[in-house]
Amino acid sequence: HKPDPILVADNVTRRFGGITAVDVDHFEIERHGITALIGPNGAGKTTFFNLMTGFDTPNTGRWTFDGQDMAHMKPERVARMGMVRTFQLTKVMSRLTVLDNMLLGAPVQPGEGMFRSLVPPLWRKQEKANIEKAEALLERFLLIKKKDDYAGSLSGGQRKLLEMARALMRDPKLVMLDEPMAGVNPALKQSLLDHIVSLREEGTTVLFVEHDINMVRHIADWVTVMAEGRIVAEGQPKSVMDDPAVVDAYLGAH
Numbered sequence: 001h002k003p004d005p006i007l008v009a010d011n012v013t014r015r016f017g018g019i020t021a022v023d024v025d026h027f028e029i030e031r032h033g034i035t036a037l038i039g040p041n042g043a044g045k046t047t048f049f050n051l052m053t054g055f056d057t058p059n060t061g062r063w064t065f066d067g068q069d070m071a072h073m074k075p076e077r078v079a080r081m082g083m084v085r086t087f088q089l090t091k092v093m094s095r096l097t098v099l100d101n102m103l104l105g106a107p108v109q110p111g112e113g114m115f116r117s118l119v120p121p122l123w124r125k126q127e128k129a130n131i132e133k134a135e136a137l138l139e140r141f142l143l144i145k146k147k148d149d150y151a152g153s154l155s156g157g158q159r160k161l162l163e164m165a166r167a168l169m170r171d172p173k174l175v176m177l178d179e180p181m182a183g184v185n186p187a188l189k190q191s192l193l194d195h196i197v198s199l200r201e202e203g204t205t206v207l208f209v210e211h212d213i214n215m216v217r218h219i220a221d222w223v224t225v226m227a228e229g230r231i232v233a234e235g236q237p238k239s240v241m242d243d244p245a246v247v248d249a250y251l252g253a254h
C-alpha cells in the first residue's frame, strides 16, 4: 500500500459475455507521481480507464478518488471532481475550431443557459478567463497558431496534443492518458514527454497507458502490468521492465 494514494480500487470486475475484461483485486496510484499501466493488447487497460472515469459500469467493485467513493458517477461528475482522461482514439470535434474544442473542456461553459442569462457580467468574466486559459494551454502545446482552424484539419499527433490540453482546462488532480504517444510523429514525441513530466512538477498526478516502452522507462515513477484483466506485476520501472516474466508476458504478445 502506498503512503498517499489518490485513486484506490478494490475488487473491480467487468465482464462482456464470457470474457472477463477486468478482474482487479487491488489497484492504487500514488499522488503526484507518474504511473504507467502496461500490458498486451486486450489486457483490459482501456476498459479499466472507462470504469474509473464513469464511461462504463463494472459488474463488481468499489473505488475512491481523493478519498471520495466514486461508484455510479457519470463522467461529467468524475471530471468535475478532478479526474479527467483522454482517449486512445481522440474525441476532438472536427467541425469546431481548436479554440472551441478547448472551451468545451472548461469547467463552466460560456453560453450555458441559466448562467448566461441570469448573470451576464459574471458569464463574460468567466468566458474571458476560459479563453485566456485556453490560449495559454494552446501556446504551451504548440497549437496556438491553429486556434481558429477546424480541429478536423489537425494531424493525428496534434489531435492528441489538443485532447491533452483540453483535459487540463479543469486543472485536474489526476490525468489519465490512453496511449498518448500512438500516432504522434517523432518530432512531437519529445515535447509530449516534456509536457507530461511538467505536469508532475506542477503537482498533477498522471496515469498513462502506453505501448512505447522507452517512454515508460523514461518518465514513469511506477509501472503496473496488466494481463487478461489482472494486475500481474508492479514496481519501479527498472525492476519491472527487467523482470523476465514480465518481458515474456508483455513482449510475447507483440
Ligand code: ATP
Binding pocket: 016, 019, 020, 021, 039, 040, 041, 042, 043, 044, 045, 046, 047, 048, 088
Ligand atoms: P489495447 O492495448 O489493445 O488497447 P486494452 O488492454 O486496452 O487493449 P481492452 O480494450 O480494455 O484492452 O479490452 C479488454 C478485453 O475486453 C478484450 O478482450 C476486448 O475484446 C474486450 N472488450 C472491451 N470492450 C468491450 C465491449 N464493449 N464489448 C465486448 N468486449 C469488449
